[in-house]
Amino acid sequence: MKFHPITEAIDSRGDENMAIREFQTDGQVLTVAFVREFFQNALDAILDKTKKVRVRIRLVKLTNDEDKKYIENTYKDASDLLRASGTFPIENHQYLVIEEFNTIGLTGTDKFKPLEEELSMSHWSNFSFGMLRQSKEKDSGGRNGVGKIMLNLLSGLRTVFYKTKRSDDGQDWIGGRMEFNASTELGEGSDRTRYSNWAWLSPYEGADVNNLSGAEKLSKLYKPTITKDHLDEVDRIFGIQRNADEYGTSWIIPSPLEKNTPREEEHELVDLESMISHTIDSFSWAFMSNFLEVDFDGLVINSENIINVLNERFPTKKHMWGFLDNVRSFPPSELIDVNSLWQDISEDNLLDNEITNSDEIKDLSASFNDDQLVGFRFPITLSKFKNPRDPNRRPSVEKVETTMKIFLQPLDPDLTKKEEMFLRKWLIISGEKSIRSGASVMAVTLIDDPALSEFCAYAEITDHSKFNDQKNTLKQRYSDTRKTLSRIRKAARVAFQTLNVTDNKKYENILADMLGVAIASGIKRKPSRRKRNRTQITPNPNPTPRNQKFVELSDSFNPLILKPGNDPINVEDCPMTVTLNCSTVGLLGGVKDFDMGEKGFIDTNLSEQNCSSTIISNGSLSVEIQDPDFHLEIDGFESKFHTSISIKY
Numbered sequence: 001m002k003f004h005p006i007t008e009a010i011d012s013r014g015d016e017n018m019a020i021r022e023f024q025t026d027g028q029v030l031t032v033a034f035v036r037e038f039f040q041n042a043l044d045a046i047l048d049k050t051k052k053v054r055v056r057i058r059l060v061k062l063t064n065d066e067d068k069k070y071i072e073n074t075y076k077d078a079s080d081l082l083r084a085s086g087t088f089p090i091e092n093h094q095y096l097v098i099e100e101f102n103t104i105g106l107t108g109t110d111k112f113k114p115l116e117e118e119l120s121m122s123h124w125s126n127f128s129f130g131m132l133r134q135s136k137e138k139d140s141g142g143r144n145g146v147g148k149i150m151l152n153l154l155s156g157l158r159t160v161f162y163k164t165k166r167s168d169d170g171q172d173w174i175g176g177r178m179e180f181n182a183s184t185e186l187g188e189g190s191d192r193t194r195y196s197n198w199a200w201l202s203p204y205e206g207a208d209v210n211n212l213s214g215a216e217k218l219s220k221l222y223k224p225t226i227t228k229d230h231l232d233e234v235d236r237i238f239g240i241q242r243n244a245d246e247y248g249t250s251w252i253i254p255s256p257l258e259k260n261t262p263r264e265e266e267h268e269l270v271d272l273e274s275m276i277s278h279t280i281d282s283f284s285w286a287f288m289s290n291f292l293e294v295d296f297d298g299l300v301i302n303s304e305n306i307i308n309v310l311n312e313r314f315p316t317k318k319h320m321w322g323f324l325d326n327v328r329s330f331p332p333s334e335l336i337d338v339n340s341l342w343q344d345i346s347e348d349n350l351l352d353n354e355i356t357n358s359d360e361i362k363d364l365s366a367s368f369n370d371d372q373l374v375g376f377r378f379p380i381t382l383s384k385f386k387n388p389r390d391p392n393r394r395p396s397v398e399k400v401e402t403t404m405k406i407f408l409q410p411l412d413p414d415l416t417k418k419e420e421m422f423l424r425k426w427l428i429i430s431g432e433k434s435i436r437s438g439a440s441v442m443a444v445t446l447i448d449d450p451a452l453s454e455f456c457a458y459a460e461i462t463d464h465s466k467f468n469d470q471k472n473t474l475k476q477r478y479s480d481t482r483k484t485l486s487r488i489r490k491a492a493r494v495a496f497q498t499l500n501v502t503d504n505k506k507y508e509n510i511l512a513d514m515l516g517v518a519i520a521s522g523i524k525r526k527p528s529r530r531k532r533n534r535t536q537i538t539p540n541p542n543p544t545p546r547n548q549k550f551v552e553l554s555d556s557f558n559p560l561i562l563k564p565g566n567d568p569i570n571v572e573d574c575p576m577t578v579t580l581n582c583s584t585v586g587l588l589g590g591v592k593d594f595d596m597g598e599k600g601f602i603d604t605n606l607s608e609q610n611c612s613s614t615i616i617s618n619g620s621l622s623v624e625i626q627d628p629d630f631h632l633e634i635d636g637f638e639s640k641f642h643t644s645i646s647i648k649y
Helices: 019-026 030-043 063-072 075-084 116-122 124-127 147-153 214-221 228-238 275-281 282-289 306-313 315-328 342-345 347-352 359-367 450-459 483-499 510-515
Strands: 002-005 054-063 096-099 161-167 171-178 184-186 194-196 198-202 248-254 292-296 299-301 374-384 397-410 419-424 441-447 552-555 562-565 576-585 592-593 603-607 610-617 622-623 631-635 645-649
Touching: 002 063, 002 075, 030 147, 030 275, 063 075, 063 228, 075 124, 075 184, 096 631, 124 171, 124 359, 147 171, 161 228, 171 228, 184 419, 198 214, 228 248, 248 282, 275 292, 275 299, 275 306, 282 292, 282 306, 282 315, 306 315, 306 631, 315 397, 315 419, 342 374, 359 374, 359 483, 374 450, 374 483, 397 450, 397 483, 419 562, 441 450, 441 483, 450 483, 552 645, 603 610, 610 631
Parallel strands: 054 292, 419 441
Antiparallel strands: 002 198, 054 096, 096 248, 161 171, 161 248, 171 198, 184 194, 292 299, 374 397, 397 441, 552 562, 562 631, 576 592, 576 622, 576 645, 603 631, 610 622
């Protein structure tokens, strides 16, 4: 078996590798993106849902010359193409071996184009040929169709091998794929030949595969390797062990790379430390909920020890891990059901709502004010097209009733920064926030309803860190996407503001009006935590010279991005505080104070990396930069007038 460069791709992929381009355009961090894609895909492919998915990850260094030669011979014919394609291959005879257990394996037909009745189980065909083709069914985690490229991008040789044990027929198949940035020409003069942007691992041993017709390529070249000698040799070389009834796929990535920050250069992966941290950070909920167990070359992480591991690796967030563990064990019977009418009422007009349940509300308010964990169940109505893919029919809309859960607990008085997490099934959507900065609360938004999880999966950007209501995959299937996502994003904020009763008349009976009852007069209310723990902004005694540009803003307001400027920030100067101040620019010239009737920074979603922000007013935002490699994305900034934003150090 060997990798065959292809002169004419029968899938018409074009010159540029669009999957690689999409990944690079989005500016994703390699190791983080790989971890999120791989484990999400593994959890999506679970075979027995009464058991957890198990994964074993090892770094294997080949030292035997015969073993090296066996593997090198597989991609020898494609090595010139790899080097000419715009990549810079690293070849060090080191391999990342990842084995999944209790997953379905790459099942289904070996046809290039599956029949309609084969599509639902054509996992092998889709992985092999379906780059940018969306294949996931119903309630799976991803919908972008580019996750397959991550296995190749993690390799210094842009190569992935796999050995899969298929749950549908029990067979073992070997395959593999190389991915290049673009199609490439090799040779001189009349011998110059253009090759496609991929190469295919095949058992075919013919001298020139490109003389085969399209039909012959389908029947001879694009087939998995099933020869026992090859299967046994791969097992021996890489130490792969799998019982006859242990279905799943083993992935082999040559010369693995890592990159852990946007500014870091790709470099050789020398140990599993960063991968361990990224995995437990992104999939802590999956571990806690006993969906996932991972063996990192002897370090086993599962539901029994995940809290200890999180506390060791992320000690500053101990309170959050304990809170999340309590959410996991929260009795569903204690959730407070909110009436669906909440969806049509703005936050500024909650007092108009009429819902009843006095006893529950009295208990809930008292519990929250006694620092107890409380939970809501919010209804969300989806507007889904019945026939989104039929071009001959006008799509009709059906209403789908779903729910999401909100969990809240007051923050410990010793802590000053709110903690919040969006969870879709087992995946943490790290860039989504609901609660405003400065709020003294811990919050979890849990989306585990299958129908709502499906909606959110289509809304996620390629690295699954945020929602985007304008994604084509979403808008093709649903109407009112912006309104629906707005409700999802604000639910936790509505719940918190409802419980955070103050002496302000506006909120005097907000809980009662949301749920249609009067709050018992005997309930004691603590002083507002929001006010008590508000971050104090201390002026810098040594102001930064005005001519230095440490930070800069994006040209667009949607989203508004604050990022490092041309002048580098020194680590020793952190934390550094900058303030964004809005002004209104007149159409005929002149600048005046920002109109306080504008939304501005109010009701925005803040995605923070190595920085923290506090909304001072709707026209002013304070940002504390904790590390030179920071990133702040502000989604939802609104202004009806022409607005200028200045930066003050």
